[in-house]
Amino acid sequence: MEIGISTAIFYPEVLTEDAVKLLSRKGFKVFEVFANSFFEFTEDYALKLRSIMNEEDVRIRSVHTVSSAFEPYLFDAYERRKDDFFRIYQDFLKFAKILGAEAYTFHGLVKRPHKNMTFKDIVYVYEKMVYEANVQGIALAQENVSWCLSGDLEYLRRLKDSVKGPLKYTLDVKQAVKAGRSPYEYLDVYGEDLMNLHLNDHDTINSCLLPGSGNFDFTELFRRVESLGYKGPGIIEVYKENYDTLDDLVESMRYLERLTP
Template identity: 70%
Template sequence: MDIGISTAIFYPDVLTENAVELLAAQGFRTGEVFANSFFEFTPEYALELRERADRVNFRITSVHTVSSAFEPYLFDAYPRRREDFFRIYQSFVRFAEILGAKAYTFHGLVKRPHRNMSFQDVVYIYDRMIYEGLEHGVALAQENVSWCLSGDLEYLKRLKDAVKEPLKFTLDIKQAVKAGKRPEEYLELYGKDLVNLHLNDHDASAPCLLPGKGTYDFRGLREKLAAVGYEGPGIIEVYKENYTALEDLAASRVYLERILG
């Protein structure tokens, strides 16, 4: 497994393109790009970012974005608003394609949709999004997020069973912990449809720590990933307060490479 990292670990102090270069200097060769503004998922910016990433041999495997700023509106009760934000989604998929990313980490609905929107309406929107992504070689990778509907295992199962095309998934360890679940519960549901993995650690007092600083059983995770045939990257995703120096990030990568690499 390639151990990579998310550029989100620098928010809001470092511009995304500079984050890629800083991480490459620490030995990272794989990562997830978090676009922090609408400006950052334009074709012009994507081309610049791809050039800078290629220059430092940094492979972008997945993308993420300011989800709360537009993802819920994809399911808005007002049809024209839905179409507005679907066009934004299309631009983000093209952004991912230019970068060479194969997955878009997606939060989805924060809460139950408006009463005018049925579950089948939600499924139809997912089907459109999945198809649009496939047209550009990008998988829609639903992430388990504790403060969204996707933190609910039953909701995820219902969604997975209902869509026409296979829905792909991002497993985030800390979000499982925050939802009061074991990460393995989500992994069992995702199975072979897991395409992205957010790695972080935790202990009894903190739900998110840098890998190697907590008590999570990464060796046990390795066995369960092997059982579902996962061959994708492992992306370190923590918050800025979870480390003090760039060298801490590199040390965490080395720790994970010994176990998962």
């Protein structure tokens, strides 16, 4: 398994394009790009970022974005607003396609946006999103997020059973820990539809640490995802306070590389 990293590890101190440059020059070759503003959804910015990728000889495996700023509105009760944000979603898929990304990491709903929304309505939106993503050659990869509906295992099971089309999934270890669950409970739901993997460590006190700084058994995780046929990278995703220097990130990458199959 190739070990990559998310540009989100610098938020909010470093611009996305500068994050790619800094990390690539430290030896990282595969990325999840976190677009931190609507400015970064644009075609012009995507072309600029792709040029930097080519110069640095790196690739973007997945994309993420300011989820809480627009994803809940994809399910809004007001049709015009919902349509507006679906167009924004389409723009972001085009951004991802320009970068050559294979997956869009999706948080989704924090809660049901209005009292009349049924689970059937939620499924309908997901099916529209999955279809539109596939038109662009992108997989919609629902992430388990502790503070969203997707932190609930039953909600994820219902999505998996109900959504027609190839809905995929992102496993985030720290978000499983924050939800009081084992990451393997989420893997049991995802199965062979696992599309993306966020790597972070933890201990009995801290829910998120740089891989190698806690007590999580990454060897077992890698064995489990390999048994599911997962062929993608492992993406280091931690918070700014979880490391001190760029060399800490490199050391974490080397640690994980020693454990990979």
